[in-house]
Amino acid sequence: MHVLSDESIPPSEYQERIQTLRYGLQAANLAGMVSFGDCWRGANICYFTEFRPLDGVSDIANAIFFLDLDEEQPSLFVSRQCVDYATEVTSFPVYSFDEMKARLEAFAARVQTGTLGLEGASYITEDLSRRVRASIGNLTLKDTQVLAEIKAVKSENEVALIRKASALTDIAMASIRDALADGKQHTERELALIADRAMLAGGAERTGYDSMVQAGPRSAFNLARPTDRVLQPGDLVMTDIGARYRGYVADGGRGFTYGNVSPDKVAIVKAAAAAVEAGLAAARPGITASSLNATIQQALVNSGYEQFSTEARGHGTGHGTGMDPEEAQPWIGPGNETTLRENMVFTLKATITVPGVGGLRTERIVRLTATACEPLDEFPMELYW
Amino acid sequence: MHVLSDESIPPSEYQERIQTLRYGLQAANLAGMVSFGDCWRGANICYFTEFRPLDGVSDIANAIFFLDLDEEQPSLFVSRQCVDYATEVTSFPVYSFDEMKARLEAFAARVQTGTLGLEGASYITEDLSRRVRASIGNLTLKDTQVLAEIKAVKSENEVALIRKASALTDIAMASIRDALADGKQHTERELALIADRAMLAGGAERTGYDSMVQAGPRSAFNLARPTDRVLQPGDLVMTDIGARYRGYVADGGRGFTYGNVSPDKVAIVKAAAAAVEAGLAAARPGITASSLNATIQQALVNSGYEQFSTEARGHGTGHGTGMDPEEAQPWIGPGNETTLRENMVFTLKATITVPGVGGLRTERIVRLTATACEPLDEFPMELYW
Structure with missing residues (x-):
């Protein structure tokens, strides 16, 4: 159903970006990455998918991209109201924010210990940050620039x-x-x-x-x-x-x-x-x-x-x-x-x-x-x- | 220097709004209010001043309006880069975020105990919320809708x-x-x-x-x-x-x-x-x-x-x-x-x-x-x- 124009970033490029991030996180000795973006500062999300959050004072304005190094595919967490749209334009699984706690808890239970990178630390909302921190057990959440450094070089x-x-x-x-x-x-x-x-x-x-x-x-x-x-x-x-x-x-x-x-x-x-x-x-x-x-x-x-x-x-x-x-x-x-x-x-x-x-x-x-x-x-x- | 058009909200109306808020906070038994707004969701700030933050990933995107019931005038906290502009279009004192800690600490030291209302809780950044919470001593920061209810009625x-x-x-x-x-x-x-x-x-x-x-x-x-x-x-x-x-x-x-x-x-x-x-x-x-x-x-x-x-x-x-x-x-x-x-x-x-x-x-x-x-x-x- 999704129409791509000649100017769209091709799906293969999104895949390469995810692979490059994987290597970057391994090199930085991180167990994974939580990357926050919103409607206006979308780069941390849009680097991996055409999805971009919508304007609002509620969770429709926000998104979290999550990469667990042990998993085949990353996940995208968005407002329940945006799941259909995000699923259409994203090549990997999309979940609503309601499902984030359980998925992060399962990740933390398996990994047990280590550090999870956080990208977008200067503008993540207090509400979402709290929800992430409360779901990662003994893992440490640490501000990183792994993604920022990767996406500094343009295709x-x-x-x-x-x-x-x-x-x-x-x-x-x-x-x-x-x-x-x-x-x-x-x-x-x-x-x-x-x-x-x-x-x-x-x-x-x-x-x-x-x-x-x-x-x-x-x-x-x-x-x-x-x-x-x-x-x-x-x-x-x-x-x-x-x-x-x-x-x-x-x-x-x-x-x-x-x-x-x-x-x-x-x-x-x-x-x-x-x-x-x-x-x-x-x-x-x-x-x-x-x-x-x-x-x-x-x-x-x-x-x-x-x-x-x-x-x-x-x-x-x-x-x-x-x-x-x-x-x-x-x-x-x-x-x-x-x-x-x-x-x-x-x-x-x-x-x-x-x-x-x-x-x-x-x-x-x-x-x-x-x-x-x-x-x-x-x-x-x-x-x- | 500041030019007002026929369609600008007149300064007297901004003053009335502040006075109405004062009554609302008193009625709600609050010692004051911290109101967060950003470049895109500016109402909690722009209700009191023509200042609106600028687009960015840094603090230029944010602003905090602070009303201490014991003070004659409210304060506006903005990025240091925006102080000149904010001062021009605001009828009350403007400070940079660098000065927020000392001002909130002085307020907390005087008030000693009580509750400070927070408006914009669903989208305040983790960073700014932390800085506010770390500066208010024994006071409690509590999500409120006092301002939201006041500004629901339009002039x-x-x-x-x-x-x-x-x-x-x-x-x-x-x-x-x-x-x-x-x-x-x-x-x-x-x-x-x-x-x-x-x-x-x-x-x-x-x-x-x-x-x-x-x-x-x-x-x-x-x-x-x-x-x-x-x-x-x-x-x-x-x-x-x-x-x-x-x-x-x-x-x-x-x-x-x-x-x-x-x-x-x-x-x-x-x-x-x-x-x-x-x-x-x-x-x-x-x-x-x-x-x-x-x-x-x-x-x-x-x-x-x-x-x-x-x-x-x-x-x-x-x-x-x-x-x-x-x-x-x-x-x-x-x-x-x-x-x-x-x-x-x-x-x-x-x-x-x-x-x-x-x-x-x-x-x-x-x-x-x-x-x-x-x-x-x-x-x-x-x-x-």
């Missing part, structure tokens, strides 16, 4: 989908540029909506996340939602926009000046672009995430914006992306000695926010080739509109 | 926004009807996208939740995401679609037959519509939620679909809606002896899913007037396309 099919999402994000930026060209008044909220419409018109299945457009003094806020503020000539404008295409997302950031602006605003645009350029030039397989981070961080420090940039102060200059806008690996930050590998996909970013002046985040999405890095988005970084 | 401003979201949802259904009129082939996924585009074109700030369109055998799944299945003449089609407009949402459900269909499919459409009609006729202030539920439930049982309808089997026939698609109160279900009141806004629904035949969910959004109920959406319930 050809995945890269094609992220490339498409990146192209849709470029279209969104072009739609903002075109809208501003009419010389009329536009609010942040209107421009965000224009970007969203452009992504959907281009075939995005939705936005990757709620679009951010922040103008003037509001561009100096690190993260904010759009308001009814009208763009004024002289503003620096921060945007953070990404499309979702068939389960994969882009995470993009661009800022621009609007009308005639003071030189300090142009300097901010140039400094962020130069820092990201330095990262694009340095990124390649074989170096560590921390060394790539150091390149961008140092460029920001050198530009003189150290006190106005979280990246310059060591909070990281990029992160994995793919099925979720933000994935745990590779985190491009201080102390992450993970070696970067071909086909890792991640962002490289520089945020500069000067209170009273303005700011922007310039964020590119890249794939590592055999020897260097290929940006998956194409929109220019220095924008003076 | 005039709120009803106006929900009405707008409902009108945008009607437009989405009309766009599906118009798309199907061309006689060409359409997939579930295409139709969902057409609905999303129509909502955004009409001015929706986004969809209220990811649109569901399920055709043929898939319409017999209670909840599912759209796939590449092409609609076939003879299909019953389930849709579940709602728009978001300036922080308020509609939650709508309609099914339709496509082309010439067998009489059993028409009968399903008629039975669901008749059950919801019975609810619309019965809904009024002064009756209990459980008695309204019984009216719809009985209509479904009488129609003969008892085994194919979750509502007929006592799982509830409606729920509050407003800032989140699904709000906890009023829950229209068995055992809820809450008395319905004027200006409560909620859905009334009937789902019938017959495996191998198909199904639909007919879901209306209504507001209680002084004496009866007024549907906020207008799209017809019996659709034969």
